[in-house]
Amino acid sequence: MTRIPKINVGLFGLGTVGGSVFQILKDHEHFIAEKIGYPIQITKICELDPKKKQQYELASSILTNKISDILDDPEISIVVELIGDKPIAKEIMLKALSLGKHVVTANKAILAHHGLELYSEAFKHEVDIYFEAAVAGSIPILRTLREGFVSDKIISVQGIINGTSNYILTKMAKEKADFKVALADAQKNGYAEADPTSDIEGIDAACKLSILATMAYGVFIPYDKIYRQGISEITPFDIEMAQKFGFSLKLLAISRKTNQEIDVRVHPTMIPATHLLAHVYGVLNAVMIEGEYMGPSVMMGKGAGGKPTATAVASDIIEIARNISRQVRGIPPLGFKAENIQKAKIKPIEEIESEYYLRFTAVDKPGVFAKIAHVLGHHEISIASVHQEGREEGHEVPIMVLTHRAKEKNVICALKEIDKLPTVAQKTLLIRIERS
Ligand SMILES: NC(=O)c1ccc[n+]([C@@H]2O[C@H](COP(=O)([O-])OP(=O)(O)OC[C@H]3O[C@@H](n4cnc5c(N)ncnc54)[C@H](OP(=O)(O)O)[C@@H]3O)[C@@H](O)[C@H]2O)c1
Structure with a gap:
């Protein structure tokens, strides 16, 4: 007779995601048991807010506020950490791994900063740590990288992986709304936090890119090595100009492998209107x-929210449960042998080459643009096109320049000089253009 395994799960954090994980495992209990052949149960939940007991109709024996009630329970084989970016979350995961428990987390911030430590601990204790929910919510992109694309060498990963900023840029594009108005609307609709810094300054996207790029190239890429520029300086006018030039403006997370170096960055980017990511609107990711052999492949879906994110957490739990029941070690969570994890050689942003959109703000009088063009030429930046919107002699006007491919370090030097010209009224806005 086949032994029916008992898969007991301990959950930390019954917030937006934790609550939905609890709910999906309860609502789909029989469906999942039929699918995999045995039930999965959350037997303990550690949560600080006592009101959650009533909200989720929990038995007193399930809810605790003591970390040790889960970690010291020998019947619990899977620990799910959904507390958020707090030092205690990392401590819980390290301790669980050291006790031989498998870990599931959605904690992109901790993985992006301390992933190496966690992956090494999991490897050392021969347990798994899975984190599908940390990137792009309901899109199984990490599983796809780990399994579906395992045979191919990945050349690049690009993504719209922050729904809040994409919602804001979409609103700015469709309604010509100012950044602040679009942000307030995102907050009103629950798509942005009261403190939106992490989303609008590209921090959240950089954390996710750290995880994606680590899995794509098999080297650890920590958060602090990723270049970042947010969307708060973008105006509806820039989006309109982008459209005029045939582009769509997105906060893009980009990584590319060239020889031994990896180029990783998050910034507002103009992409051709025909680009595969150009028509990803609203909160979608x-x-x-x-890949070298497979060419480009795109996956799209809801990147955040309790329910979509919970599907990713629950799928990780089920994957581990299947491994436990078959008494096998799982596919390495990063998709490559954990003992081979090395730190990556990152290409500094100054070393990249790109085409650029530059918005100068200068006093409208004869000879001003000639001076700007002279500085650009002096730094080997060749102009592809120039556009001036409106004419008002003696007043400040925006002048938009698209460049041919240029070295970023030359562009930085040129802008430093240009911004010091007496006729240039504001810091120049730089937006990179990516064509593929
Ligand atoms: N929300 C999303 O759409 C989303 C998407 C992808 C990934 N994630 C990630 O998922 C994780 C959870 O996010 P969330 O949105 O669910 O956060 P959340 O709503 O703030 O939930 C966190 C929960 O953990 C509880 N908690 C805090 N400290 C605790 C401790 N020491 N022990 C036990 N419980 C504790 C909190 O209780 P109190 O409220 O009483 O402090 C809260 O109920 C984060 O790492 C986040 O980055 C979230």
Whole structure:
């Protein structure tokens, strides 16, 4: 007779995601048991807010506020950490791994900063740590990288992986709303936090890119090595100009492997209107992976929210449960042998080459643009096109320049000089252009 395994799960954090994980495992209990052949049960929940007991109709024996009630329970084989970016979350995961428990987390911030420590601990104790929910919510992009694309060498990963900023940019594009108005609307609709810094300054996207790029190239890429520029300086006018030039403006997370170096960055980016990511609107996320043999492949879906994110957490729990029941070690969570994890050689942003959109703000009088063009030429930046919107002699006007491919370090030097010209009234806005 086949032994029916008992898969007991301990959950930390019954918030937006934790609550939905509890709910999906309860609502789909029989469906999942039929699918995999045995039930999965959350037997303990550690949560600080006592009101959650009533909200989720929990038995007193399930809810605790003591970490040790889960970690010291020998019947619990899977620990799910959904507390958020707090030092205690990392401590809980390290302790669980050291006790031989498998870990599931959605904690992109901790993985992006301390992933190496956690992956090494999991490897050392021969247990798994899975984190599908940390990137792009309901899109199974990490599983796809780990399994579906395992045979191919990944050349690039690009994505719209922050729904809040994509919602804001979409609103700015469709309604010509100012950044602040679009942000307030995102907050009103629950798509942005009261403190939106992490989303609008590209911090959240950089954490996710750290995880994606680590899995794509098999080297650890910590958060602090990722170049970042947010969307708060973008105006509806820039989005309109982008459209005029045939582009769509997105906060893009980009990583590319060239020789031994990896280029990783998050910044507002103009992409051709025909680009596979150009028509990803609102809170949707999309990730485009390009492999040497497979070419480009795109996955799109809801990137956040309790329910979509919970599906990813629950799938990780089920994957571990299947491994436990078959008494096998899982596929390495990063998709490559954990003992081979090395730190990556990152290409500094100054070393990249790109086309650029530059918005100068200068006093409208004869000879002003000639001076700007002279500085650009002096730094080997060749102009592809120039556009001036409106004419008002003696007043400040925006002058938009698209450049041919240029070295970023030359562009930085040129802008430093240009911004010091007496006729240049504001810091120049730089937006990179990516064509593929
Ligand atoms: N929300 C999303 O759409 C989303 C999407 C992808 C990934 N994630 C990630 O998922 C994780 C959870 O996010 P969330 O949105 O669910 O956060 P959340 O709503 O703030 O939930 C966190 C929960 O953990 C509880 N908690 C805090 N400290 C605790 C401790 N020491 N022990 C036990 N419970 C504790 C909190 O209780 P109190 O409220 O009483 O402090 C709260 O109920 C984060 O790492 C986040 O980055 C979230």
